[in-house]
Amino acid sequence: MRTSTKKRLQYFVVAAIVYILGFQFIPESLNYDGSIFSLHPLLLAITGYFILLPVLYWLWVIKAGKQKAWKILLALSLSSLCARYSFPQDIAQYFEFIMYLRYPLIAILLVVELYLMVTIIKGLWGARKLSGDPRLHTLTKYQDDEKKLLLALPMAWEPASWYYAIPKFSRKHNQALCQLVTRSRLTSHWLILIGACFAIGSFSYYLLVDWSEITAFILASFSFYSIIFVTANHRVAKNYSVYLDGDKLVINNAFWSFIMINVKDIKTVNQGLWSKADDKEQLMLGRGSHANIELCFSVEQTYLATMGQFPEKISKLWLHVDQPEQLLNQLKSAQQSTNRPSDR
DSSP: OOHHHHHHHHHHHHHHHHHHHHHHHSOSSOOOOSOGGGGHHHHHHHHIIIIIHHHHIIIIIIIHHTOOGGGHHHHHHHHHHHHHHHSOHHHHGGGTHHHHTHHHHHHHHHHHHHHHHHHHHHHHHHTTTOOSOHHHHHHHHHTTOHHHHHHHHHHHHHHHHHHHHSTTTTTTOOOEEEOBOOGGGOHHHHHHHHHHHHHHHHHHHHHHTTTOHHHHHHHHHHHHHHHHHHHHHHHHHHHOSEEEETTEEEEEETTTEEEEEEGGGEEEEEEEEEEGGGOTTSOEESSSSEEEEEEEEEEEEEEEETTTTEEEEEEEEEEOBSOHHHHHHHHHHHHHHHHSOOOO
16 A cells, blocks of 8 residues: 555544544533643644644645645544534534534535536436547546646546446447456455445435434435446446557546556556565555556656545556556557557
């Protein structure tokens, strides 16, 4: 696991622990007896919420992952929300602005949901004519505008999930050169996830229906709807891990992350055996401790992780594929075709 990914996971674990402890041990009322020790739990919570977690987010998520600085607002906003519900009422009232923000946030969510529905309908209709992955069209359109790209890519994942989940929509997809070795391509893995979606949806509805029927319905619907994403994830991993789209090499790390590389930017393609233990910072796609293909680039490429929200710049990529020799030959052939001068 790369350091940036490891630190991101470490931050989420620490944040969960800090917030859970805050809700458990902060007293419901402020009983100040003149001694600072009476404020000890509250002071620790303030330090954890507004000093420790933002600092860790800055170091472990933004700096380690080379993310935008404005994302520190996400950590501060979450801490403010938790403070509103976990701090004593005398202090929590100062975070009441979070409650006032809920109405514009609800309005924004409704607009987003409406836009999402329009996107789904347009994506489904447009899938009849698209010659490939809708995400690639979005990446090509906004690749020179990072802000628009970060907003557009998650939207593109929605029609892309239907495109891959329904075989009829992807029947004209480019043939794969080979497949990454991943769990997601296994039918057993897909069936387990399908069962988990049904189980979580049914169980969450059973637990919440007496408390809030609307909430229970929303969570259950979300779980059942996830079957589309799970199916897309399986079909991508099984059929479309590595393929050529014109002069672009597309590598799907299952469905949640991918990279599109101009063939001209591939400096060398090597077949061999490379161990993750030798270079833990090197990005490797495919399950296992060893890679069998190495791609070196003449220009830095962008790996779009987690639905494009955590882009990473890389100059080299390791792959563990099922047919390394076939991939090597196909890429060299593609490079020769790209470099060959066109007839006039």
